[in-house]
Amino acid sequence: MISTLVFRSGLAAVGATALLASGCGSQAAQPQPASAAPAHPASENAYAGLAKLPDWSGVWDPAFLRPPPGQARPAPPKLTPPYAAQYSKYLAENRKTPGLNFVSDQASCVPPGLPQSMTEPYPIEFLFTPGRVTILIETDHLIRRIYTDGRALSEDADPTYQGTSVGHWEGDTLVVETASIVDTTSPMQGINGHSDKFHVTERIRLVQPDVLAITTTRVDPTVFAEPYTTTSYYRRHRDWQIMEYVCEQNNHDALDAHGKPAFSLSHKPE
Amino acid sequence: MSALLCAASLALVGTASAHHSTAMFEWGKEVSLNGTIKEYQWTQPHTFLWVVVEKGNGTTQEWGLEGMSPSWLGRRGWSRHSFKAGDKVSVVYYPLKDHRPGGFYVRVKGSDGKLMEALPQRGG
Numbered sequence: 001m002i003s004t005l006v007f008r009s010g011l012a013a014v015g016a017t018a019l020l021a022s023g024c025g026s027q028a029a030q031p032q033p034a035s036a037a038p039a040h041p042a043s044e045n046a047y048a049g050l051a052k053l054p055d056w057s058g059v060w061d062p063a064f065l066r067p068p069p070g071q072a073r074p075a076p077p078k079l080t081p082p083y084a085a086q087y088s089k090y091l092a093e094n095r096k097t098p099g100l101n102f103v104s105d106q107a108s109c110v111p112p113g114l115p116q117s118m119t120e121p122y123p124i125e126f127l128f129t130p131g132r133v134t135i136l137i138e139t140d141h142l143i144r145r146i147y148t149d150g151r152a153l154s155e156d157a158d159p160t161y162q163g164t165s166v167g168h169w170e171g172d173t174l175v176v177e178t179a180s181i182v183d184t185t186s187p188m189q190g191i192n193g194h195s196d197k198f199h200v201t202e203r204i205r206l207v208q209p210d211v212l213a214i215t216t217t218r219v220d221p222t223v224f225a226e227p228y229t230t231t232s233y234y235r236r237h238r239d240w241q242i243m244e245y246v247c248e249q250n251n252h253d254a255l256d257a258h259g260k261p262a263f264s265l266s267h268k269p270e
Numbered sequence: 271m272s273a274l275l276c277a278a279s280l281a282l283v284g285t286a287s288a289h290h291s292t293a294m295f296e297w298g299k300e301v302s303l304n305g306t307i308k309e310y311q312w313t314q315p316h317t318f319l320w321v322v323v324e325k326g327n328g329t330t331q332e333w334g335l336e337g338m339s340p341s342w343l344g345r346r347g348w349s350r351h352s353f354k355a356g357d358k359v360s361v362v363y364y365p366l367k368d369h370r371p372g373g374f375y376v377r378v379k380g381s382d383g384k385l386m387e388a389l390p391q392r393g394g
Contacts, residue, residue, distance in 0.1 A: 093293075097297075098298040099293065099295065099297030099298065100291055101292075101293050102290070103291045103293070104290070107291060109315075122341045122342070123341075138341060240345060243340065243341050243344070244314075245341065246314055249315070250311055250314065250318060252316065252336055253290055253294075253315075253316075253336075261290075261291040261292075261293045262294065263366060263370075263372060265370055265371065265372045267334060269309060270309065270312075270313065
């Protein structure tokens with residue numbers, strides 16, 4: 001089955017085997033050790049080097065994966081007691097009430113933090129420049145800068161919504177480490193808040209010519225009793241463009257004064 | 271993820287779900303109304319359809335219906351020109367739980383017969 005996919009997709013046999021091996025069932029990467037000063041980024045060689053990276057051009061739209069028959073469901077998170085209680089409440093609400101029942105300040109245009117920002121219902125785009133991978137997220141017009149120039153990950157950067165990231169290539173898989181994420185964001189669907197020890201590892205790679213997979217491992221001893229890993233998939237669209245997204249343009253869903261879902265019928269002509 | 275999942279042909283279905291709570295709507299309960307568009311707002315984070323509905327007693331009422339974003343609708347063939355003030359439409363929507371004149375629009379049909387399916391369809 002693997003070899004059939006390889007030949008149909010036109011990937012080189014060795015590269016594809018390495019890609020599938022690294023992408024499927026691999027362990028989470030360890031945090032980056034301290035390293036030498038970054039090389040000068042803008043040399044001709046550095047730009048030529050970008051041509052060796054895998055083709056992640058186009059725009060990537062999150063897509064759900066229907067698991068093959070007989071495939072076990074992903075393991076549920078193992079949470080510490082206060083977060084387990086929050087999560088149980090969210091699951092119970094979802095069983096009781098149709099639609100989505102996760103209440104967060106995103107409804108009031110506060111942007112999602114990493115890793116939730118990578119699974120919003122709008123596309124993402126990857127830009128390669130020397131020493132860096134930049135991810136553009138259409139939702140709330142967010143930008144992530146992943147430094148691949150060998151610099152160490154600071155564990156004491158100013159907290160930001162998308163965190164501070166460094167990455168390195170393992171074959172055609174980009175391994176990203178992120179820390180220093182604002183602690184009011186959601187570490188996973190159904191939970192609000194985490195500690196300043198929250199750390200995210202992502203393994204990003206193609207699993208089919210136009211399908212990207214991102215395996216995300218979340219670590220935070222305050223929230224997770226064990227690291228929690230999920231994989232999300234994205235379908236490539238070469239003819240799409242990332243659109244502007246200014247949430248405050250016409251938001252009617254801001255939470256009310258009690259932090260509850262609300263809906264404004266105030267009509268401000270455009 | 272197991273090797274079996276990665277090696278098998280991946281069946282991609284549908285699109286991601288909403289990114290904030292839909293608890294204010296009776297999500298899934300389809301109701302319909304007919305009226306005249308007052309304004310079609312092609313805005314983020316959601317498009318908005320303002321429709322004037324004639325009530326039985328000779329008065330009118332303005333309804334506010336939120337919909338999918340320009341990002342989503344725009345990639346499925348719709349644009350800010352799809353509907354305009356004065357168009358007569360029939361709208362299927364999920365109503366607000368608190369019975370105010372509003373909801374989330376599911377599909378919009380123009381008097382020329384054009385039909386906007388405005389929500390992700392299951393499996394598609």
